[in-house]
Amino acid sequence: xxxxxxxGPALVKLTQTLTLTCxxxxxxxxxxxxxxxxxxxxxxxxxxxxxxxxxDDKYYNTSLQTRLTISKGTSKNQVVLTMTNxxxxxxxxxYCARHSKEGGDFDYWGQGTRVTVSS
Amino acid sequence: xxxxxxxxxxxxxxxxxxASISCRSSQSLxxxxxxxxxxxxxxxPGQSPRRLIYKVSNRxxxxxxxxxxxxxxxDFTLKISRVEAEDVGVYYCMQGSHWPWTxxxxxxxxxx
Numbered sequence: 001x002x003x004x005x006x007x008g009p010a011l012v013k014l015t016q017t018l019t020l021t022c023x024x025x026x027x028x029x030x031x032x033x034x035x036x037x038x039x040x041x042x043x044x045x046x047x048x049x050x051x052x053x054x055x056d057d058k059y060y061n062t063s064l065q066t067r068l069t070i071s072k073g074t075s076k077n078q079v080v081l082t083m084t085n086x087x088x089x090x091x092x093x094x095y096c097a098r099h100s101k102e103g104g105d106f107d108y109w110g111q112g113t114r115v116t117v118s119s
Numbered sequence: 120x121x122x123x124x125x126x127x128x129x130x131x132x133x134x135x136x137x138a139s140i141s142c143r144s145s146q147s148l149x150x151x152x153x154x155x156x157x158x159x160x161x162x163x164p165g166q167s168p169r170r171l172i173y174k175v176s177n178r179x180x181x182x183x184x185x186x187x188x189x190x191x192x193x194d195f196t197l198k199i200s201r202v203e204a205e206d207v208g209v210y211y212c213m214q215g216s217h218w219p220w221t222x223x224x225x226x227x228x229x230x231x
Contacts, residue, residue, distance in 0.1 A: 045211060045222045045223065045224050045225050046160075046168060046211065046213075046222045047222065048219055048220040048221070048222070059218065060219075061219040062120075062218070062219055063120075063219075095167060095168075102150070102152065102154070102156065102215065103150075103154065103156035103158070103173070103174065103215035103216070104156060104158060104213060104214070104215025104220040105156070105158055105170065105173045105174070105215065106158070106160075106168070106170060107170050107173075107179070109167040109168055109169070110167065111167055112167055
C-alpha cells in the first residue's frame with residue numbers, strides 16, 4: 001500500500017536551515033507521479049509549498065520560492081525539502097503528499113512532522 | 120494568488136441532519152484543459168488531511184456516499200446528507216487550477 005513518512009528535526013533555531021525528508025513506498029516517482037510539501041501552522045489551514053515531478057520539474061509557492069529547494073533524495077523513494085532562514089512563522093506541521101501532474105489531487109499524505117522554530 | 124473563501128467557518132450539526140459547506144474562489148477554477156480542479160479534504164482531530172472529493176464531484180474510494188460535491192466556475196459546495204459522529208473535523212476546499220495551489224480557511228463541523 002502507499003505510504004509516505006516525513007522526517008526531520010522537531011526544533012530549529014531562528015535563521016537556521018530546515019531539511020526535511022519524505023520517504024515513500026508503494027509507488028515510484030514515474031511518469032505522471034509527483035510529490036509535494038505542504039505545511040499547516042497550528043490551528044490554521046494548510047499551505048502548499050513545493051512540488052517535484054517524476055521528470056524532475058520543480059514548482060514553488062511564489063511567496064516562499066527564494067527560501068525553498070525541493071529535490072529527489074539519494075534513494076529513489078525520497079524527496080527532500082530545504083527551507084532557509086527559518087523564523088517563528090514557519091512553526092508548523094510539515095506534510096508530504098503524493099499527487100498527479102495536474103490539479104493538486106493529493107491522494108495520499110504522510111502523518112506530518114511538527115517543526116518548532118525557537119530563538 | 121487565488122483566494123478560497125469558505126462559509127460557514129463553524130458548523131454545529133445534529134446527528135442525522137444534513138450539512139452544507141460553501142467554497143468560493145476569487146477566480147474561475149475552469150482550467151484550460153477542460154477540467155475544474157477543486158478538491159475537498161477532511162481533517163479529523165489529530166490526523167492528516169484526507170481527500171474526499173476531487174475535480175468538484177468525484178468521490179474517493181472508501182468515502183461514504185453521504186458526501187457529495189458540486190459547483191462550477193467560482194462557487195462550490197460540499198454536502199453531507201446525514202451527518203454521523205465520525206464526520207467531526209475540519210473540511211478544506213483547495214484549488215489546483217492556478218499557481219500557487221491554495222486552500223480555504225476551513226470549516227469546523229461539530230455535533231450539537
